[in-house]
Amino acid sequence: MKGKKIEDGENCFVPTSEIIAVEETDLNKKQHNSGKWQKMAKPHAFTVYYVKKARNHRWWCSDVTFWCVDEQLCNQWIQALKELLELQKARPKQLLVYINPYGGKRQGKRIYEQKVAPLFSLASISTDVFITERANHAKDNLFEVNINKYDGVVCVGGDGMFSEVMHGLIGRMQKDSGIDQNNPKAPLVQCNIRIGIIPAGSTDCICYSTVGISDPVTSALHIIVGDSQPLDVSSVHHNNTFLKYTVSLLGYGFYGDILKDSEKKRWMGPMRYDYSGFKTFLSHHCYEGTISFQPAKHTLGSPRDKDSCRTGCHICRQSEQQLAEQRKKCGLKHEEDEEEWKVIKGKFLAINVVNMSCACPRSPKGLSPAAHLADGSADLILVRKCSRFDFLRYLVRHTNQDDQFDFSFVDVYRVKSFQFTSKLLEDNESDVTDIGKKHFGQFCRDHPACCCNIANSTWNCDGETLDSSAIEVRVHCQLMKLFARGIEENCKEASRNQSRVEQLL
Ligand SMILES: CCCCCCCCCCCCC/C=C/[C@@H](O)[C@H](CO)NC(=O)CCCCCCCCCCCCCCC
Ligand SMILES: Nc1ncnc2c1ncn2[C@@H]1O[C@H](COP(=O)(O)OP(=O)(O)OP(=O)(O)O)[C@@H](O)[C@H]1O
Numbered sequence: 001m002k003g004k005k006i007e008d009g010e011n012c013f014v015p016t017s018e019i020i021a022v023e024e025t026d027l028n029k030k031q032h033n034s035g036k037w038q039k040m041a042k043p044h045a046f047t048v049y050y051v052k053k054a055r056n057h058r059w060w061c062s063d064v065t066f067w068c069v070d071e072q073l074c075n076q077w078i079q080a081l082k083e084l085l086e087l088q089k090a091r092p093k094q095l096l097v098y099i100n101p102y103g104g105k106r107q108g109k110r111i112y113e114q115k116v117a118p119l120f121s122l123a124s125i126s127t128d129v130f131i132t133e134r135a136n137h138a139k140d141n142l143f144e145v146n147i148n149k150y151d152g153v154v155c156v157g158g159d160g161m162f163s164e165v166m167h168g169l170i171g172r173m174q175k176d177s178g179i180d181q182n183n184p185k186a187p188l189v190q191c192n193i194r195i196g197i198i199p200a201g202s203t204d205c206i207c208y209s210t211v212g213i214s215d216p217v218t219s220a221l222h223i224i225v226g227d228s229q230p231l232d233v234s235s236v237h238h239n240n241t242f243l244k245y246t247v248s249l250l251g252y253g254f255y256g257d258i259l260k261d262s263e264k265k266r267w268m269g270p271m272r273y274d275y276s277g278f279k280t281f282l283s284h285h286c287y288e289g290t291i292s293f294q295p296a297k298h299t300l301g302s303p304r305d306k307d308s309c310r311t312g313c314h315i316c317r318q319s320e321q322q323l324a325e326q327r328k329k330c331g332l333k334h335e336e337d338e339e340e341w342k343v344i345k346g347k348f349l350a351i352n353v354v355n356m357s358c359a360c361p362r363s364p365k366g367l368s369p370a371a372h373l374a375d376g377s378a379d380l381i382l383v384r385k386c387s388r389f390d391f392l393r394y395l396v397r398h399t400n401q402d403d404q405f406d407f408s409f410v411d412v413y414r415v416k417s418f419q420f421t422s423k424l425l426e427d428n429e430s431d432v433t434d435i436g437k438k439h440f441g442q443f444c445r446d447h448p449a450c451c452c453n454i455a456n457s458t459w460n461c462d463g464e465t466l467d468s469s470a471i472e473v474r475v476h477c478q479l480m481k482l483f484a485r486g487i488e489e490n491c492k493e494a495s496r497n498q499s500r501v502e503q504l505l
């Protein structure tokens with residue numbers, strides 16, 4: 001925390017919504033060796049802790065101390081400011097915190113204790129902290145706790161840890177409402193308890209894509225000020241059996257293979273993804289299958305838009321309204337039953353379905369830069385069979401300003417539902433006796449010019465593997481909420497203005 005002292009004739013401007021706490025200042029602890037206050041017999045002071053916005057969406061906690069000769073006046077100020085803070089009704093008072101001590105670089109516990117807990121305590125937030133001892137511990141626990149006691153759930157870890165907490169909360173919500181998650185068409189009940197993410201994982205894509213930076217202090221401050229960002233969630237089913245929910249990447253081929261290989265190298269920490277990424281890139285496998293999807297007609301946006309989803313996004317708001325109206329018109333009928341399906345068959349290096357941009361430190365603009373957080377749609381990115389060199393050109397564009405969709409072998413669609421069946425499965429399931437067709441994969445492997453793999457790939461679902469390759473996916477508009485506000489526009493500008501105001505007043 002950086003502090004400053006406001007003296008005679010100076011002013012400081014801080015919006016109430018960005019005040020973290022107000023405290024009487026202990027002048028015995030605080031040095032007051034400047035100016036006229038030194039001469040004063042018994043000065044009084046109070047400190048206002050507030051959000052300071054820096055570059056690249058980073059927030060930190062700053063403080064300003066106000067000095068005064070009159071004790072009563074000082075107390076009146078403290079009282080008035082505390083009352084103003086009480087009016088900030090969206091702020092959480094009681095949080096349930098889950099820490100994965102083994103995520104990312106295994107720093108979750110230290111990050112929470114050193115960087116986050118002091119801020120929560122400054123903001124008078126009470127916490128029940130739970131350190132996980134095994135995978136799915138947090139998820140299982142969420143089915144048992146008295147959830148109504150809390151104003152939010154915080155997960156300290158990576159995307160996998162977030163996924164656990166999300167499954168716990170959404171699953172609990174459906175169970176309590178008698179909704180069968182195995183029914184792919186079931187209208188899921190929205191989850192109103194917000195989740196906060198303290199990034200301590202390997203990719204931290206969900207945090208990065210919803211806050212703009214992967215930084216524990218910034219995330220803690222978004223929780224403290226009570227931000228709220230609705231988020232689309234997609235459900236994944238196989239043969240009327242629920243598999244998983246996803247909010248970031250559902251990837252087959254390249255990202256599925258990276259994940260599968262990297263799971264054996266967990267000991268390498270976040271580096272495992274680069275190692276397995278390089279290996280998978282060299283192996284250059286493609287997979288054959290059939291994709292069907294329903295285009296998202298309710299949303300105004302397109303994946304090739306130049307503008308991306310920002311705080312208070314109007315595309316998300318209007319798309320959600322449009323969907324609600326459609327649902328009203330259709331009554332009990334499933335509106336998706338009426339809509340057309342598009343079918344695409346082919347050989348793909350990667351099939352990615354993303355509910356958000358999937359921006360992360362490795363790729364600050366993400367897999368689909370114009371994807372929206374809460375518009376009830378996902379972007380389906382198909383990378384068809386191409387040369388290694390072309391695939392590398394495609395990958396490199398995730399790290400620079402060039403358009404990664406501007407390739408003849410890349411197609412992108414905005415969808416509301418999606419299905420995939422691998423060729424291998426189609427062949428095994430069909431009654432065709434043609435041996436050649438049944439062993440298509442084998443032919444491909446034997447054919448030197450073809451890189452199609454005999455085996456299936458695996459689905460990477462927010463960093464977890466799925467057991468089935470044939471899946472059915474549905475986007476559920478704004479199914480849950482995060483303690484975040486999306487990416488703020490002109491962040492640099494905002495921070496420059498704030499400091500200018502502070503200097504001027
Ligand atoms: C030449 C450089 C090209 C760099 C291309 C970078 C593209 C990076 C795109 C990242 C997208 C992340 C999507 C988020 C997925 C999360 O739900 C999930 C769980 O945390 N993370 C991963 O699956 C973890 C996925 C990790 C992916 C790492 C990919 C690394 C690729 C390296 C390819 C090297 C080729 C070099 C050839 C000389
Ligand atoms: N105590 C624990 N022991 C082992 N595994 C755990 C424990 N707690 C949680 N997990 C599991 O660890 C997995 C990975 O955790 P996490 O997402 O935090 O880190 P990561 O995989 O390094 O990061 P990212 O998902 O951002 O790539 C999660 O799927 C979670 O279920």
Ligand SMILES: [Ca+2]
Nearest residue numbers: 232355372377
């Ligand atoms: Ca979306």
